[in-house]
Amino acid sequence: MSKHSICSPSSAHRWENCTKSARLEQTFDESESAVAAEGTAAHAHCEHKLKKALKQRSKKPVSQYDSDEMDEHTDGYVAFVLEVLAQAKQQCNDPIVLIEQKLDLSSYIPECSGTCDTLLVGDGILHIFDFKYGQGIVVEAEDNPQMKIYALGALELFDSLYDIHEVAMTIYQPRRENVSTWTIGVAELKTWADEVLKPKATLAFNGEGEYIPGEWCTFCRASVKCRARAEAKMKLATMEFALPPLLTDAEIEEILSSLDDLTKWANEIIAYATNAAINNGKQWNGYKLVEGRSVRKYSNETSVAEAANAAGYSDIYKQSLITLTEMEKLMGKVKFNEVLGGLIHKPPGKLTLVPDSDKRQEVSVSNVHDEFKEGF
Numbered sequence: 001m002s003k004h005s006i007c008s009p010s011s012a013h014r015w016e017n018c019t020k021s022a023r024l025e026q027t028f029d030e031s032e033s034a035v036a037a038e039g040t041a042a043h044a045h046c047e048h049k050l051k052k053a054l055k056q057r058s059k060k061p062v063s064q065y066d067s068d069e070m071d072e073h074t075d076g077y078v079a080f081v082l083e084v085l086a087q088a089k090q091q092c093n094d095p096i097v098l099i100e101q102k103l104d105l106s107s108y109i110p111e112c113s114g115t116c117d118t119l120l121v122g123d124g125i126l127h128i129f130d131f132k133y134g135q136g137i138v139v140e141a142e143d144n145p146q147m148k149i150y151a152l153g154a155l156e157l158f159d160s161l162y163d164i165h166e167v168a169m170t171i172y173q174p175r176r177e178n179v180s181t182w183t184i185g186v187a188e189l190k191t192w193a194d195e196v197l198k199p200k201a202t203l204a205f206n207g208e209g210e211y212i213p214g215e216w217c218t219f220c221r222a223s224v225k226c227r228a229r230a231e232a233k234m235k236l237a238t239m240e241f242a243l244p245p246l247l248t249d250a251e252i253e254e255i256l257s258s259l260d261d262l263t264k265w266a267n268e269i270i271a272y273a274t275n276a277a278i279n280n281g282k283q284w285n286g287y288k289l290v291e292g293r294s295v296r297k298y299s300n301e302t303s304v305a306e307a308a309n310a311a312g313y314s315d316i317y318k319q320s321l322i323t324l325t326e327m328e329k330l331m332g333k334v335k336f337n338e339v340l341g342g343l344i345h346k347p348p349g350k351l352t353l354v355p356d357s358d359k360r361q362e363v364s365v366s367n368v369h370d371e372f373k374e375g376f
Contacts, residue, residue: 005112007204009105012145014216016200019209021220028221035134041065042133043117045074047099050118053078054097068329070133073174077131080172080179081118084129088122092162095122103153108193109201116150121158125183126151128169135175137218141182144169145197148184152193155186215261224272229265257355 007015007022015022044061051058081097088095098119105112120127128150132139141147147169155164167189170181203209211228223229276282277289298304308316321327324344328336351363 005105005109005114007109007112007201009109009112009114009146009149011219012149014220015204016145016196017214017216018212018220019200019203020207020211021222021226022204023207024211024222024226025220030221035136037063038065039133042070042074043131045070046077046117046131049074049078050081050097050099053082054099056099069175073133074131076174077129077172080170081120081129084127084170085120088120088125088127091124092122095120101154103150104156105149105153107156108149108152108197110205112201114150114153116154119150119154121154121162121164123163124165126154126158126162126164126167128154128167130169130171132171132173133175134173138176138178139171139173139180140178141169141171141180143182144171147171147182148189148192149197151184151189152197155189159186217261218264223265224268256353 006026011022011025041061041063042065044063045066048058048060085095085097098121099117101116101119103114103116105114116128117131118127118129120129128147130141130147130150151167151169155167158164164186166183166185168181168183170179172179211226213226213229213232217223217226217229220226273282273284273287277284277287305316322330327340331339354360
């Protein structure tokens, strides 16, 4: 059984769109993945470093995930929060910073509470900061339901103490080089709470509404076995997998919009079935467990070198530069740009077809063709 609220803020994007998923997820065990554990460790460093910067007592956390990379990214987060704090002090004499602040959200969501990474409260504006260490999906602050819910909880605490008229919400996701900030007026936020959040949360808490599959299924614990999601993916079969020349443009567009999630869903099914076979002895009709291809490795490189040298083979080493990222860490960004800036080339990326919602700049095909011709 989940230790979180039935309708937790972190899963709001999911139950806001698919209200019945909140109760369905409770029937599945929740286990922490290595990725989640690494994120927890990074959050602990953020908390410690920010407390120390604000001259608060804190004991340095230690975990198996500690690394130079984690140190660099958590330092960056603390520096960002402190920069915003310095700006807030220009407008307010007594802004406060609250770290890992627990919030009562039950006024909007039944039996719900949550913990916000960092709150910065001052006259005029409330800042909500959310540190995300994941490097998978880019998370945007714009209209983010989790951030809006945290903002509502913070306003419950501080709206009467400070003259707050807007909320700035920031997602700090360093491993994707993503720092996204979005601002909303308090009045507009509370209108959303009354007209959208409360009705959806009530349906979700009661297990009512409909199963509606979509991109929000990604982190749902029930996604692999969800019949509604399976039926949505299998709708492609109604096109009988006709060869592309026989499909209309509209049909191809419909397929394109579904392929990413269809592929992800198929991989999840394979992973679920494989795990059940390996760890639970599950036998699937028509399938069997076999050993996959493996790559040969030296069992002991020192012994290999000694044996090769003894046999008269000396030309057994090759030398190569450390990676660009390692070189930048070695020199530091300023020195790296000074010494090697003119020797670094970033070629154009391979052209990829993506949805209009992708934030990257569209490439003109005619320009690409012209550049290609000029190269010959």
